[in-house]
Amino acid sequence: MFNFINTLLIGITAGSIYSLMAIAIVLVWRSTRVVNFAAGGLALASSFVGAAVLETTGSFWVALPLAMIAGALFSAFIEYFFLRPLLKRSGGKGEEIFLPIIATLGLLGIIKAILNYIYGDRVGSLPPPLSDKGFIVSGQSIALSPMRILILGTVLVLMAFLTLIFQRTNLGLSLRASSFAPEISRLAGIRVDLIRTVGWAISGAAGATAGILQTTNGSGSIAPESFEFSLLLVFGFVAAVIGGIESLIGAVVGGLTLGIVLAIILMYVGGSLVFFAAFLILILVLLLRPHGIIGVKGGRRA
């Protein structure tokens, strides 16, 4: 029982980080109908910024927001200079999603190559800012540490913040309107292109946070060819698809489901089946609901 609760806690922490990455992917999908694999590279690049800031200032609390800003800028840059002209060229048709996917894969490769050129074999260091030793409950150490609480707290705060933006502000209304019906929004005076860039920027910030939390929760250091980041990208995308790729709540549900189930499998079945299990969860969910847990067939959610 004790073991099981610990496994759950580990799964929830990992899952909440996947949720953030999934949110980054969902935000881009909603605003431009692009599956953004570059999100993984952006998260990596902004985590390197975070590590550099941490090295000079020594404070995690300065590094995290600066990394988020860097992520937002990188992401907006990519949208403005690559995806916008690309989608204009292809006429913005929704069904041709293969080429934009491949374009973002190319961007991911280029970002990694540039990081490799700058950093080479050196690694950036992002150690946990708080203790990662578990609290002691009735003589036993549980898998809940100040660091884990920080991770869960950050994700919760970000979620609340995003929900607030989307449901209570004009910006949120514009974001929802331009993803729901771009033409009509344009007629209603919304600057859809600008709003799309904002959507990408928010996605970049979410991705940067996911990257930093993933690193502090994991090995504490980042390298351009980091395995942790491939994991983050793949599981973030899988979580987004499980949740239905249209909805922020879906992304969180997908991320937590994936995190918890994978933690249980890692604990009770064995490490070598974890990746295959992610595939099984995905295909099971999609066989039951081809448009994800929260997704709606044929419709877009505003």
Next chain:
Amino acid sequence: MHKLQITNKHRFIGFALIGLVVYILSDVVDEWRSFQGATIAVYIVAIASVILLTGYSGQISLGHGALLAVGAYSAALTQIYFHVPIWVCFAAAVLVTALFGAILGAAAARLSGPYLAGTTLALAVGLPSIANQFSILGGEQGISFDAGWPPLSFGDSFTQYKWFFWIASLAALIAMWWVQNILRSRYGRTWRAVKTNEVAAEIAGINIGRSKVLAFTVSAGLAGLAGALLAMTMNNVSPSAFPLALSFSIATGAVLSGVNTLGGVMIGSVALVAIPEIASLISDRWSSSENLATILPEFIVNALLILTVFLAPKGPIEKLRSRHSK
């Protein structure tokens, strides 16, 4: 206007000529070039498999590496447990992977767009790793797959890699001949109809689900062949031979070739093999930075990929064709 009608006879002569060129090439090039030639043949089959699935049937796959892995493991297991000639192993690889593709396709036919992309991506990450779970698959070290030495009658100077080059080229030629025929057949037209407009295709009496599953099956069979050929060139099958990067390379190659035209398949395969070499030439000549040498291939491939997406989204062949017809 006079228009040259290309018949199947012309195509057969074309294929025979390519075969002849490969035969002559294999005599003049050294070991390393033979190995590269074999690798190009492997990529040709793998990329054709993606083009058939994505370009003609309209289903996205980011996980072809997983299908290659299925083919490679089935070929190696067939050899280990049944001690049959090498060509039977290839046939087994094609059949087993096609069967696997049919099952996968039955699930995939219900999915579209990002859902299918996610499923195939998760498969590419998940499938090779289960080799570590079952001892029959040999774990991280993998299992051996030995195509054997070239027949003695070919003489002493006939090298191992030349033999691989021959086998891979012959397999690729046969596979491509078959693919271009099937794409021109009733099935090929059905796939294109479903891709272009599902509703119209359904009204015309096409069973959409069956058409999609069939495309997945054929594509998987080809990928299985590519996997077995890849295993042959490496003498071994292990999970590390099928990383996510392999799946991405194949998808990249398909875009470089032009994802809607089978005819460009050579372009993407040659590019994938030649770029690392060109990159090392560049970094040798103009820079002594070791860092640059390691990142240059990745950088060039991806820059080329983005340029292609921007300048020739339908592929270089279509680009030339449309310019020609203007």
